[in-house]
Amino acid sequence: MTNTLVVEKAKTSKIQDVDFDNLSFGSVYSDHMLVCDYRNGKWEAPKVVPYQPLSLDPSAKIFHYGQSIFEGMKAYKDEAGDAWLFRPLENFKRLNKSAKRLAIPELPEEYFMEGLTTLLQLDKDWIPQNPGSSLYIRPFMFASGTGFHASPADEYKFIICTAPSGAYFSGKVKVLIEENYSRAANGGVGYAKAGGNYAGQFYPTQLAIEKGYNQVIWTDDNSHEYIEEAGAMNVFVRINDTLITGPTSDRILDGITRKSILDIANEEGIATEVRKISVHEVVEAAKTGELKEMFGAGTAAVISPISAFGYKDTDYDLPELQNSYASLLKKRITDIQYNRVADTFGWRYKV
Amino acid sequence: MTNTLVVEKAKTSKIQDVDFDNLSFGSVYSDHMLVCDYRNGKWEAPKVVPYQPLSLDPSAKIFHYGQSIFEGMKAYKDEAGDAWLFRPLENFKRLNKSAKRLAIPELPEEYFMEGLTTLLQLDKDWIPQNPGSSLYIRPFMFASGTGFHASPADEYKFIICTAPSGAYFSGKVKVLIEENYSRAANGGVGYAKAGGNYAGQFYPTQLAIEKGYNQVIWTDDNSHEYIEEAGAMNVFVRINDTLITGPTSDRILDGITRKSILDIANEEGIATEVRKISVHEVVEAAKTGELKEMFGAGTAAVISPISAFGYKDTDYDLPELQNSYASLLKKRITDIQYNRVADTFGWRYKV
Ligand SMILES: Cc1ncc(COP(=O)(O)O)c(C=O)c1O
Ligand SMILES: Cc1ncc(COP(=O)(O)O)c(C=O)c1O
Helix, strand or coil: CCCCCEECCCCCCCHHHCCCCCCCCCCCCCCEEEEEEEECCEECCCEEEECCCEEECCCECHHHHCCEEECCEEEEECCCCCEEEECHHHHHHHHHHHHHHCCCCCCCHHHHHHHHHHHHHHCHHHCCCCCCCEEEEEEEEEECCECCCCCCCCCEEEEEEEEEECCCCCCCEEEEECCCCCCCCCCCCCCCCEHHHHHHHHHHHHHHHHCCCCEEEEECCCCCCEEEEECCEEEEEEECCEEEECCCCCCCCCCHHHHHHHHHHHHCCCEEEECCCEHHHHHHHHHHCCEEEEEEEECCCEEEEEEEEEECCEEEECCCCCCCHHHHHHHHHHHHHCCCCCCCCCCEEEC | CCCCCEECCCCCCCHHHCCCCCCCCCCCCCCEEEEEEEECCEECCCEEEECCCEEECCCECHHHHCCEEECCEEEEECCCCCEEEECHHHHHHHHHHHHHHCCCCCCCHHHHHHHHHHHHHHCHHHCCCCCCCEEEEEEEEEECCECCCCCCCCCEEEEEEEEEECCCCCCCEEEEECCCCCCCCCCCCCCCCEHHHHHHHHHHHHHHHHCCCCEEEEECCCCCCEEEEECCEEEEEEECCEEEECCCECCECCCHHHHHHHHHHHHCCCEEEECCCEHHHHHHHHHHCCEEEEEEEECCCEEEEEEEEEECCEEEECCCCCCCHHHHHHHHHHHHHCCCCCCCCCCEEEC
């Protein structure tokens, strides 16, 4: 451990207030958080402190220019009570990739990894053991430096908070393939986990919810002919027995679940294709019955089967399958995450 | 005035610390600010309070999902010491247009207008009288409600801060016409003053600054063949004696300066065109000498003449003109703003 990491423990714990049998997603927070400040041109040593409000000047650039990025991870507890992370270095690398695009100074790896493990060790009791639950981990970075000039801030905060959480979606997901709005521009920030990418999705998603859908499937902003991804998930389509997902690009987040699913599918002998998926193709396959499954994949939502999609005022239902890829892949990935099977890929990381 | 607007005065003023002869842009803040909270489904009555830090939970959605919007206005002081706003209702309307796109609840007009005028009357001494200076006004709204679920917050804050300010750019501006990065997607949030639109520009702008430019001129994300706008300015091009600016769209901010300039130019008998401007056309006109002027137009930057533009590793200098449109239009608009001439358009608003 860096001998500079300071830990200030909470005087009392709030854990007895938490109903671990009825956890929603990301709405109660554990006793501690990690805080790291960027000042005078460098990241200062991280501190673990009691979870507490942040005090910021009203002119802090986070309020004005959306200079913020985040990550989403989970800690999983196995039957023996040991805690595990899933490919945490991938989240660290993506955080710095996002940082670069948003003109935020990159964070040293040891601040992230040691800060995270120290925090998790301290709040280990907050990692739920109930099936389907986990400790959602939210690392984020934002501009705390001040000024109304539209330019990068000179001060930043990196924080990790954690939240014992249940499922992101309750049940299967009905999606709307978007024809008007879009999530990301070519040459934009879509591939980064930038705060602004999410706020921009809220209004179109609300419109879809009003029409009876749970989620929007984004298409490219130019033609709306190609499927990109969902709110916080990459999208997979199974046509006959082939599992297809779109290629990542500067508009699409390079999801860790997505690439893990591709690896598992390959190992399982499932034919996979990474290529552009046209809306036309999906609609036609739905009509002929060749479209067997669609699902979203992401850390928060794990693997979320899609029950139906809407496109141009028509809904297309997906069949109920006995041997769905979604079920198989979800079982395989969660078995690895919760340390129920051997980890042949080397993805698990002991806290 | 709404009889609900509460004013809590600062005990001491910080005004004696301010060097009004050497004001930078937006980096010192006046004694008071307006704060308005959205809670339980409604905007509560605004309060004017001493300028002070904000306390927010680390899970407030502003830190995670970029759900924030802002406006930029100025208060101008005339020779008699009276204070003026320029088309403030336009800012109010645009704020609510942005709010809608970002799934933020719209604000009642009287909260904005009465809050603003009360604040300005109280901090009237902060409006500079020095030539070229003004009180920059920053209304902003952001998600203070909490949760890691990527969905709109249930609580928001609307705040107005003010900052006595000098020029946004020092001197003429050298711009780079962007070929790779972009600012906005079709169907995205480019037309809204959403925080995330600005953070996304920082990195490409830094790259341009490293190459010796001050600012990027954004092009469309699909072909990069058409000029859109600059960081916080709309762009005008003069070819021969015609003044041209691009049409607004869902990618481009509908600038108040831009439309005022069009009105003034029409009144001055200057031929104007609102149509797509191709990069090719601008480069060709620069080569033949038909490109007479380029300038940016926005509240912060007023009218900022462009001295040269770079495109595909070549720089194109713009001529020094005796009777430039930029100078004429800048004089006309600032004369109206500072109450130096009659306001035939009805744009001035007395504080
Ligand atoms: C836009 C977007 N796409 C995809 C994903 C899935 O990425 P990962 O599997 O790394 O969680 C996420 C969530 O993290 C996301 O925000
Ligand atoms: C992206 C963008 N374009 C143009 C403008 C100019 O708009 P206005 O003239 O209303 O200030 C601004 C600044 O306000 C802006 O942020």
